[in-house]
Amino acid sequence: MVELRFSKKQINKAGEILRIDGKDFNLDELIWAYDVLNNLREMYVHPLNAFQTTLRRKMKVADTSAIASQRLKRIPSILGKLRRSPGMQLARMQDLGGLRAVVGSIDAVRKLEQSYINNPLNRFKHLLKSQKDYINEPKKSGYRGIHLVYQYQGATNPNHNGLLLEIQIRTKVQHAWATAVETMGTFIGQSIKSSEADEIWNEYFSIVGSAFAYMEGCNPVPDFAHLTREETFKKVSQMTEKLQVIEKLMAFRVVIGDINRNSGSYHLLVLDTATQTVQIKSFGLRRIGEATNEYLDWEKKAENNPYMQVVLVSTESVGNLKAAYPSYFLDAEEFIKLIQHIQAESL
Known part of the structure; x- marks a missing residue:
């Protein structure tokens, strides 16, 4: 089981180093900050798996054709968020681990949303910290969807307690x-x-x-x-x-081979827009440590390559990868x- 190797104070210090891209810090400190960030992301794997099990069960009631997926937030997205929000602490970032449900209709969105927040028999023990309705109140950008942020509770690993996970619920149109x-x-x-x-x-x-x-x-x-x-x-x-x-x-559009030749629970997608190709490498459940380390290695390669994007995701089946993450297949x-x-x- 993955263990958190750093204190909240150390995590926030790493966030400050990453926020200013290592300026005023030496290379060893920057490398350390990336190690902290990767370890923090790894802590979300088990809670995400637990949340996805619940999400899939609820989706079967709301919309049998819905697609669920989960992902660890990409480093460029994390750095962008830190830099846009100077007051944000890395230890409090609420969407390092995220899940998404894509359903067929607004009715299905509401049904799934209500199954989380208004069910008197709800056994979902985690604490609802934030509820955003971007369907009734769309963002200025045009974005629409439902965002629910939960604080993880009751874990056997105490380091999982208090982690914030975001569930996004969208229609196919919004997706x-x-x-x-x-x-x-x-x-x-x-x-x-x-x-x-x-x-x-x-x-x-x-x-x-x-x-x-x-x-x-x-x-x-x-x-x-x-x-x-x-x-x-x-x-x-x-x-x-x-x-x-x-x-x-x-x-x-990109050129891809037969997606179904891959097997595993986690999938590393490497998009190269210069060649319009995407590589897919899959990992089994027991190889999640290897997957997150390779994810970090690829992100470092992509850091100075404007044509490369990398993400580590999980879906119910490898065949759903393109439907869940079409932007990585352009x-x-x-x-x-x-x-x-x-x-x-x-x-």
Whole structure:
């Protein structure tokens, strides 16, 4: 079993070193900080597995076709969050371990959400710390979904108690939007996800989020709430043509072999956008230590390579990898279909 080798004070010190990218610290201290971070991420493996077992059980009631996945947060994402939020302590970061459920409808989202928070017979012993409804109140970026943050309780390993894990619940439409944001962001080399891209791209995905909300009978994105459904669809069509969105997304697809030849519980995905290929290496449950160490090694290789992205994930079956993480296969097919529907309706 993985043991936490560092104190909360040491973890937060490592966060400060990483926040400023080792400036004012020597190389040994920077290497130490990465070791601390990797050890902290490893602590989330067992709680994530326990949460995913519960999530899959609940999904069978809410939507039998739903897809569950889990992941350890990527180092670039962790560093970005530390740098955007100077007051954030690494030991308190709430989504180092995350789970996601992708379901077929808004009704299924609500059913799954309620199974966590409003069931009087709920035996889920963990403490709900935060509940965000980005469906009723979409983010300015256009992002929509439900986020539940739980504090892990009652573990046999005391170091697991108090860890914060995030559960995201999305519809397939919301997942398609998020996938396209990550895929386009990868290729323009800007963070659309964090609204740090050129304004035209931030605006495009924001109004698309509003259009998708109309398609699902939900509240539009606040900045575009003054537009009717028809006006929103028309603007999306115009911007799609102007930015050549469909042409770009269709050109981004990667070449992959037979995914099903891989077997294991954890999958290391290495995306190379320069060659438009993705490598997949799978690990069994007992090889999680090896998997997290190799994950860190690949992340170090990717640090100065703008064409490489790496993630360590787990899904119920290897065949679900592409459906759960389409952005790592640069697959925006569902998004393109939705945009083409909008274009057809706005003619």
